Amino acid sequence: MGIAEGNMMAVAAGMASCGKIAFASTFAVFAAGRAFEQIRNSICYPNLNVKVCATHAGLSVGEDGASHQAIEDIAVMRVLPNMTVISPADAVETKFAVKAAIEHEGPVYLRLGRLSVPVIYNESSYKFELGKGIELAEGNDAAIIATGLMVNAALEAKALLQQEGINARVIDIHTIKPIDVDMIVKAARETGAIVTAEEHNIIGGLGSAVAEVLSENYPVPLVRVGVQDKFGKSGKPDKLLEMYGLTASDIVKSTKAVLKKKAGKL
Amino acid sequence: MKKMDTKALKKYAVRVRKHIIDEVYNASSGHPGGSLSCTDILTVLYFAEMRVDPKQPLWEDRDRFVLSKGHCSPALYGVLAEKGFFPKEDLLTFRKADSYLEGHPSMRNVPGVDMSTGSLGQGISAAVGMAMAGKLDNKDYRVYAILGDGELQEGEVWEASMAAAHYKLDNLAVFLDYNGLQIDGKITDVLSPEPVADKFKAFGWNVLKTDGHDIEKILEALKQAKDCKGKPTIIIAKTIKGKGVSYMENQAGWHGSAPNKEQRDQAMAELDKVLAELEVE
Numbered sequence: 001m002g003i004a005e006g007n008m009m010a011v012a013a014g015m016a017s018c019g020k021i022a023f024a025s026t027f028a029v030f031a032a033g034r035a036f037e038q039i040r041n042s043i044c045y046p047n048l049n050v051k052v053c054a055t056h057a058g059l060s061v062g063e064d065g066a067s068h069q070a071i072e073d074i075a076v077m078r079v080l081p082n083m084t085v086i087s088p089a090d091a092v093e094t095k096f097a098v099k100a101a102i103e104h105e106g107p108v109y110l111r112l113g114r115l116s117v118p119v120i121y122n123e124s125s126y127k128f129e130l131g132k133g134i135e136l137a138e139g140n141d142a143a144i145i146a147t148g149l150m151v152n153a154a155l156e157a158k159a160l161l162q163q164e165g166i167n168a169r170v171i172d173i174h175t176i177k178p179i180d181v182d183m184i185v186k187a188a189r190e191t192g193a194i195v196t197a198e199e200h201n202i203i204g205g206l207g208s209a210v211a212e213v214l215s216e217n218y219p220v221p222l223v224r225v226g227v228q229d230k231f232g233k234s235g236k237p238d239k240l241l242e243m244y245g246l247t248a249s250d251i252v253k254s255t256k257a258v259l260k261k262k263a264g265k266l
Numbered sequence: 267m268k269k270m271d272t273k274a275l276k277k278y279a280v281r282v283r284k285h286i287i288d289e290v291y292n293a294s295s296g297h298p299g300g301s302l303s304c305t306d307i308l309t310v311l312y313f314a315e316m317r318v319d320p321k322q323p324l325w326e327d328r329d330r331f332v333l334s335k336g337h338c339s340p341a342l343y344g345v346l347a348e349k350g351f352f353p354k355e356d357l358l359t360f361r362k363a364d365s366y367l368e369g370h371p372s373m374r375n376v377p378g379v380d381m382s383t384g385s386l387g388q389g390i391s392a393a394v395g396m397a398m399a400g401k402l403d404n405k406d407y408r409v410y411a412i413l414g415d416g417e418l419q420e421g422e423v424w425e426a427s428m429a430a431a432h433y434k435l436d437n438l439a440v441f442l443d444y445n446g447l448q449i450d451g452k453i454t455d456v457l458s459p460e461p462v463a464d465k466f467k468a469f470g471w472n473v474l475k476t477d478g479h480d481i482e483k484i485l486e487a488l489k490q491a492k493d494c495k496g497k498p499t500i501i502i503a504k505t506i507k508g509k510g511v512s513y514m515e516n517q518a519g520w521h522g523s524a525p526n527k528e529q530r531d532q533a534m535a536e537l538d539k540v541l542a543e544l545e546v547e
Contacts, residue, residue, distance in 0.1 A: 002432075007425035010388040014395020017373065017381055019326070020402070022395070038388055038422075046373050046382040 005030045009038035009050070016048040021102055027061075028054035028070035028111060032077050043107045044080040051101045051108045052077075057087075058199035059227065059244055060115035060149060065234035071227045075204025077109040078177040084130065085177040087111040087198075087206075089151035092121035093174055096128035104130060113199070115237045117149045120172075133180040139169035142255050142262070143187035143194050147173045147206045150197035150225070153241075156248035161255055168195075168255055179209050181217065188218040193262040195223050195254045199246055202226035221261035223254040270314050273544060275481045278348055279309040280541045283510045284534060285344030285357050291530040293361035296369070299520040301341035303445040303478065303505040304412050308345045310484045311410055320350035323377040329407050330396045332381045334389025335414030335443065336370040337522070343367055343376070351378035387420030389413075390440060394430045397438040397498075408492075411440045416448030418459035424469070430498040431470030438498040439491040443478060445507035447518040466500045478503030512536060 001008040005026050012022035024031070031054040032039070043050045057070045078085045084104060088094040094112065101108040120136070136151070137158050146154035151172045161168050169191055171183060188194060194214065196207040207224030214222060227244055241247055270278075282305050290296035312318065316329040333342045340360065347354045359365035366375040370384025380396070383389040393411040400407050417423060430438055442462065450456050459465070466473045472494040476487040484503070491499035507521070508514025511533040525533060 001429060002425075004422075004425035004429070006387070006422045007391045007394075007429060010391030010422070011395035011398065011426070011429065013388075014332075014381065014392035014397075015399040015402075016395075017392065018330075018396050018399035018403070020399050037385060038391070041385040042382070042388045042392055 005035040009035040010042040012050045013042040025053035028057035028073045032073035044082045047082045056114045059232040059240045060237040062237040066231040069232035071201045084108045087147045090120045131178045133183040134172040137170040139167040141167045143169040143191045145171045146197040153248045157251035188220045193258040197225040223258040282344035286340040287533045289340040289360040290524045297337040299507040301338040304443040330380045330409045332389045332393040332411040336383030346378040386417045387422030391426040397435040415444045427469045435498045445505045447507045449521040472497040472499040478505035
């Protein structure tokens, strides 16, 4: 389809209207950004079976810099009626997410990164259920709810917190919409303190989605780890994740902060 | 498909024009000017060209139609109702909150509508996708679309045009409803798309020109489009905005406004007169 994202999305819609499962892929910035309105009007409004595979999401695109780093795509995709938003954590989850996207009838936004990330899941035992989170580690002091490459950082944070006697639960939310309300409310009830972690603006993404669930169902202290409402920049992916506060140690700090809130000290 | 004679097609076109006036009058809003300009093209498509079955609006092998200039839904709805896709009485519910006849065509609500449109530039891309799907599936259905001339100002039209030629979509025929006016005035004053024919030629299309109100010429152009292999066809149809209603003709002001009672009655009287003349001939 060439370098013509708007056309590609509406072409995919036309194909889907004829019974095809259409996959349309480009950088997340250009899928959710440039082609937003084609996704809205030609795909979501008629509820067509198009899978938007958005690659190079987040700051970890690295050297290409801010123009190519989507930090707002989850926000703009999850507000669209009929849209399902998936943000997998590793290669195994991605593989299953693609299958789930095919099986699901209707528009899907699949958020993928460019950076190689550690494989968390075992393919032989992994089970993907659309709209259901995965509790990766038990713990009742606080719950870290993460998505995408931040799931691995959350597991690292869990290990670091453990050394200090803090027992954190880790939840992978691969489907940001529809979000797993039950699992989030259960975590709030059982831990009383939530940290969210995402490679996305703290406005509108996973943190906001979790905040919506908590404030309507079971309000508890929340701290959001994510991009603090600013654009990215060029650099090595790991360096950028560090500069923008998206590492395991940032999650550790935020978990301690949320625990203070929980104890009523803030 | 049963071929219709020219006179019968002309009568259908007048009836559709009457529907347009009534739809827009009853809704107190809508787009009569551009609807009236593409009425003859739509009538020929649905009554003499396209393989469709009102009893099976989702028939897999049907020809597809995309109204890329979606704001001219009154014309499309009028034709679909005349063709029997839904009851004609429903046209009077156009744009009302309890109606399925959305202001702009919605494929999920309106039987016979193949693609939801309204955001200019996107319909032609969807038509390209339908034509590509037809080729991939070795289906012999054809895809038709109507573009507005002001719509040519949307960059996506040219992205879609590049793709249509690249994929050699000879199963795609697009009409350009060239009435020369958009909401703010003459298209050549607002942002000229000229030279239109040269542009489409340069993009690799089979370019035809016709009179968008001459039934026989429209039919001839469609035949030529079918005969052309390896290229998509654009039929540049010279039309008159507001065609058939004297006070609306060539008036940009009638792009998106509804007639009052008196204007509605005058329009109906004019159209009834044409219909009566056709009966006598």
